[in-house]
Amino acid sequence: MLPKRFPFLRLVPALLLVLSLASCATYNQQVGGYYDHYQQGDYARASTALDGNKLLAKRRNHLLFLLEKGRMEHLLRRFESSNRYFNEADNLMEDGRTSVGDVALSTLLNPMMETYRGEDFEKYMVHYYKALNYLMLDQPAEALVEARRISLRTYAQEDVKGKNKYTQDAFSFMLQGLIYEKNKDLNNAFIAYRNAADLYLAHGGAYYGVPIPQQLKRDLLRSAQLLGFYGERDEYEKKLGYTLTPADLQTEGELVLFWENGRAPVKEEENIMFFLSKDAGQFFFTDSRGSLRVPFDLSVGAVDEGRLSGLTSVCAALPRYAVQPLRYRAGQVQVDSLRFDFEPAQSISDLAQETLRERRLKDLSKTLSRIAVGKLAEAAAEPAKKKEGKEETKEEKKKRERQELFATGLKIFNFVKEKADTRNWQSLPHSICYTRVPLKKGTQTVQVQLEGAGSKSLKLDVDNAGGLLFRSVTTL
Numbered sequence: 507m508l509p510k511r512f513p514f515l516r517l518v519p520a521l522l523l524v525l526s527l528a529s530c531a532t533y534n535q536q537v538g539g540y541y542d543h544y545q546q547g548d549y550a551r552a553s554t555a556l557d558g559n560k561l562l563a564k565r566r567n568h569l570l571f572l573l574e575k576g577r578m579e580h581l582l583r584r585f586e587s588s589n590r591y592f593n594e595a596d597n598l599m600e601d602g603r604t605s606v607g608d609v610a611l612s613t614l615l616n617p618m619m620e621t622y623r624g625e626d627f628e629k630y631m632v633h634y635y636k637a638l639n640y641l642m643l644d645q646p647a648e649a650l651v652e653a654r655r656i657s658l659r660t661y662a663q664e665d666v667k668g669k670n671k672y673t674q675d676a677f678s679f680m681l682q683g684l685i686y687e688k689n690k691d692l693n694n695a696f697i698a699y700r701n702a703a704d705l706y707l708a709h710g711g712a713y714y715g716v717p718i719p720q721q722l723k724r725d726l727l728r729s730a731q732l733l734g735f736y737g738e739r740d741e742y743e744k745k746l747g748y749t750l751t752p753a754d755l756q757t758e759g760e761l762v763l764f765w766e767n768g769r770a771p772v773k774e775e776e777n778i779m780f781f782l783s784k785d786a787g788q789f790f791f792t793d794s795r796g797s798l799r800v801p802f803d804l805s806v807g808a809v810d811e812g813r814l815s816g817l818t819s820v821c822a823a824l825p826r827y828a829v830q831p832l833r834y835r836a837g838q839v840q841v842d843s844l845r846f847d848f849e850p851a852q853s854i855s856d857l858a859q860e861t862l863r864e865r866r867l868k869d870l871s872k873t874l875s876r877i878a879v880g881k882l883a884e885a886a887a888e889p890a891k892k893k894e895g896k897e898e899t900k901e902e903k904k905k906r907e908r909q910e911l912f913a914t915g916l917k918i919f920n921f922v923k924e925k926a927d928t929r930n931w932q933s934l935p936h937s938i939c940y941t942r943v944p945l946k947k948g949t950q951t952v953q954v955q956l957e958g959a960g961s962k963s964l965k966l967d968v969d970n971a972g973g974l975l976f977r978s979v980t981t982l
Contacts, residue, residue: 532772532773532774532775532928533561533618533773533928533929533930534772534773534774534928534932536559536561537559537561537562537574537932539555539559540552540555540556540559540574540932541772541932543555544578544932544933544982545769545982547982549578549581549582550582552578552933553575553578553579553582556571556574556575556578559571562574565621566619566620566621566622567622567929568598569595569598569599569621569622569623569624570622570929570931572591572592572594572595572598573591573592573595573624573628573632573931573933574931574932574933575591576588576589576591576592576595576632576635577635577931577933577934578933579591580635580638580639581980583642585639585640585642585643586639586643588635588639589636589639589640592632592635592636592639593636595624595632596632596633596636598623598624599623599624599629599632616823616924616925616926616927617873617926617927618925618926618927618928618929620927622929624931625858625861625930625931626663626672626673626861627672627675627854627857627858627861628930628931628934629659629663630656630659630675630677630678631854631931631934633652633655633656633659633678633681634677634678634681636652637649637652637653637681637685638764638976638978640652641685641688641976642976642977646685646688646689647689649685649688649689650685650686650689650691652685653681653682653685653686653698656675656678656679656681656682657682659678660673660674660675660678671864672714672857672860672861672864674701674705675852676702676705676706676713676714676716676852677702677716677851677852677938679698679699679701679702679705680698680699680702680719680722680725680851682698682701683695683696683697683698683699683702683725683729684725684762684974684976686698687725687729687974688973688974688976690973692729692732692733693733695725695729696726696729696730696733696735696738699722699725699726699729700726700738700742702722702726703718703722703723703726703742703745703746706718706722707745707746714853714856714857714860715850715853715855715856715857715860716850716851716852716853716856717850718746719849719850719851719940720748720849721849721940721941721942723742723746723748724748724750724754724942725942726742726746727739727742727743727746727748727749727750727754728750728754728755730742731750731755732755753944756944758944758945758946758947758970758972759944759945759946759947759970759971759972759973759974759975760942760943760944760945760973760974760975761841761942761943761945761952761968761970761974761975761976761977762940762941762942762974762975762976762977763839763848763940763941763942763943763952763954763966763977763978763979764851764938764939764940764976764977764978764979765837765848765938765939765940765954765956765978765979765980765981766935766937766938766978766979766980766981767832767834767837767935767936767937767938767939767980767981768830768831768832768833768834768855768935768936768937768981768982769830769932769933769934769935769936769982770830770854770855770858770930770931770932770933770934770935770936771827771828771829771830771854771855771858771859771930771936772827772828772830772928772930772932773825773826773827773828773926773927773928773929773930774825774826774827774828774928775823775824775825775826775925775926775928776823776824776825776826776926777821777822777823777824778793778821778822778824779793779794779819779820779821780792780793780798780800780819780820780821780822780874781793781794781818781819782802782817782818782819782820782878788801788802789801789802790802791820791870791871791874798867798870800867800870800871800874801871802871802874802875802878803871803872803874803875817878820874820877820878821877821924822870822873822874822877822924823873823924823925823926824869824870824873824926825862825926825927825928826862827855827858827859827862829855829859829936830855830936832936832937832958832959833958833959833960833981833982834956834957834958834959834960834961834962834981835957835958836848836956836957836958837939837954837955837956837957838954838955839941839943839952839953839954839955840952840953840954840955841943841944841945841950841952841953842950844943844944846941846942846943847941848939848940848941849939849940849941850937850938850939851938851939851940852937852938853936853937854934854935854936854937854938855936855937858930877924889905889906889909935980945968945970945975946970947970947971947972948969948970949967949968949969949970950967950968950969950970951965951966951967951968952965952966952967952968953965953966954966954979956981962981964979966979
């Protein structure tokens with residue numbers, strides 16, 4: 507008979523069969539065909555590869571399919587189609603409820619079996635791409651809806667996050683300000699620029715790997731000046747160490763150019779050994795260097811503390827980000843004889859790594875506690891040792907052999923099932939830079955020069971009818 511304390515062990519044979527069919531490869535490796543086409547810049551074949559990927563066809567990974575598909579359609583300049591995918595993705599992200607089934611799968615199996623809900627920074631990036639699609643379609647009113655939803659996203663994340671966590675996004679505030687300015691709502695543009703500047707100032711002048719852009723300083727001070735908010739203008743000139751110049755007040759027409767550079771980091775799996783000990787009545791996991799001390803998460807289920815005391819160590823599979831190399835590191839835009847530098851606006855690479863670190867302790871506690879419960883189940887499934895000198899009956903021998911077989915199967919099951927969640931939105935850029943370029947009336951040619959391990963030149967023809975014009979360039 508199976509121990510009553512672990513009724514879920516009755517499911518092990520069936521689950522072992524399921525897991526034996528699952529690949530131990532990371533998410534990046536399982537979508538390798540798609541990712542290879544993307545890296546080569548063949549977005550059409552990459553989009554087709556998404557349609558035929560079996561992993562992305564699973565319901566739990568539908569959000570990832572939508573995010574990748576929306577990005578490919580955007581790169582193919584099919585902006586309406588792109589937003590159809592992003593709108594569906596946005597709706598899934600809005601419904602952030604975790605089902606009982608997800609909790610059970612995460613506890614019994616591993617987090618890769620849960621429904622993917624998206625990283626917090628990925629949710630902000632959906633608004634960026636949706637807004638950019640609308641702006642490219644010359645639908646500024648629809649882009650304005652996305653600007654307003656950035657504030658709603660911020661409120662939602664602040665409600666569930668603690669202090670010193672990523673809840674607000676400086677780049678999204680800057681984008682919000684630009685969209686309001688495009689729609690001639692200078693008051694709300696000023697508020698958005700001020701929110702972005704305050705976020706930078708609150709973090710010592712840099713936010714998740716990005717120093718405060720000079721362009722943001724100009725936008726904030728210019729909007730304050732034009733609104734007649736001279737007190738705020740003077741206050742922020744001191745805070746930001748920048749004084750407006752006559753050129754900053756040019757309003758005939760400007761190009762806002764985003765440069766999406768490189769590839770976002772991808773998740774790998776690493777295995778780390780942890781040791782269990784008890785201190786002041788509480789069980790803790792500690793890594794071999796003693797740099798991490800993780801409390802046991804009792805919410806994973808009822809645990810016999812006596813048995814837990816006999817557990818010494820566990821090995822955990824954890825995700826980590828692998829940063830992708832950059833070919834280009836600096837860029838300039840030239841219009842006539844004037845040159846403008848691209849400035850960093852968003853570092854997806856830094857955001858991904860830092861937000862993973864922010865929740866590391868919580869994720870570790872859940873993962874290690876789940877593994878420990880599995881180890882306790884293994885111990886409970888072991889048959890009693892045969893007493894020396896005592897003959898077993900045929901029935902006792904069969905029972906012991908069944909228990910030994912089951913215990914061995916359980917150990918294999920626990921070993922095979924342990925897997926880090928290595929899913930993420932693969933086609934995001936490494937970083938986004940931007941600049942604002944003054945334009946003359948009519949059609950002009952804008953030259954973009956990028957430098958790094960190599961160099962690249964691009965030309966854009968833009969038609970200035972006044973106000974703000976938005977464009978983007980992409981390099982992998």
